[in-house]
Amino acid sequence: MDLDPSLMVHAKLAFASLCGGVVRLLFRPAASIWKTLWLLFGCITCGFYGTPVVIKWLGIVDPEYVGAMGALIGFVGLSFAEGALRAADKFDVSAWLERKAG
Amino acid sequence: MTDIGTLVTGLMAAACLAWGRSVWIARALFAAWLVTAITSAAGAGVSMTVLFASSLDLAIAVVALVRFTQDTAKRDAQIVGALSMCMMPAHFIMAASYGRADWTLYASACNAIFVLQCLTAGGWLDGLGRGIAGIWHRVHPVRHLRDGGR
Numbered sequence: 001m002d003l004d005p006s007l008m009v010h011a012k013l014a015f016a017s018l019c020g021g022v023v024r025l026l027f028r029p030a031a032s033i034w035k036t037l038w039l040l041f042g043c044i045t046c047g048f049y050g051t052p053v054v055i056k057w058l059g060i061v062d063p064e065y066v067g068a069m070g071a072l073i074g075f076v077g078l079s080f081a082e083g084a085l086r087a088a089d090k091f092d093v094s095a096w097l098e099r100k101a102g
Numbered sequence: 103m104t105d106i107g108t109l110v111t112g113l114m115a116a117a118c119l120a121w122g123r124s125v126w127i128a129r130a131l132f133a134a135w136l137v138t139a140i141t142s143a144a145g146a147g148v149s150m151t152v153l154f155a156s157s158l159d160l161a162i163a164v165v166a167l168v169r170f171t172q173d174t175a176k177r178d179a180q181i182v183g184a185l186s187m188c189m190m191p192a193h194f195i196m197a198a199s200y201g202r203a204d205w206t207l208y209a210s211a212c213n214a215i216f217v218l219q220c221l222t223a224g225g226w227l228d229g230l231g232r233g234i235a236g237i238w239h240r241v242h243p244v245r246h247l248r249d250g251g252r
Contacts, residue, residue, distance in 0.1 A: 015160075018188050026183045036158050036171050059132050064198055071190075 009063070010048070013070040017047020020074025039078060046077030106215040108139050114220035123225035124178050130165040131182075131220055134158040148201035151152035155212060159186040162219070178228065182219045189215055 021043025030036040047070040055069060115128075115135040122128040134226025139154050141154050166183030169176050192211055221227045 019187060022167055023187050024168055026170065026180055029174055033168060033171055067194060
């Protein structure tokens, strides 16, 4: 059975991101099953769309590293997103505007 | 002729299912062993075996993740899931080398991790730890506790 190579690359990336997400959630579990499912979906999305960008930035050309990078981004991607959201929550826009204006 | 690895892991999975503590994890481990044994008996090639092994390890990890999410006190589910995920690099190496990596080492690692998972899900590893801690507390009783921490 011959599968489309580009499809296999994408499937490998999604599988690696899912693995990274499972590892993350095993060490930092979510509060409920639904939150777990959403976080896993988020991990796959982070890995799937983030990996090609990171690979381009870092200049990685070897396709063997794509899976490993996908797993790593699936593993740490949500933590970065969580940190960014917390920073955005803490950020006081009105105080910043007043500081800029004054 | 029955493969010795399949026999040992099958006995462990059956014992875990019959007398084990974690019911859902034991069911997942036994189902994974059954699928692997059928695949092996059907004479599947290396590529198919690695695909099945990695998918089953992920399935076990997902079942363990669900149990651990429902109750974070279930450390055995967390350990079983983490052990399954520990096997992923081995599956990836086997797949990336197109099955040319050391098959005996790979199969032995898979079987060893599976036995360890059965011991954890059965509660026997925990029992062994408590037994060793009991011996230690007999020699060095915990102060201020009437039973010495036993």
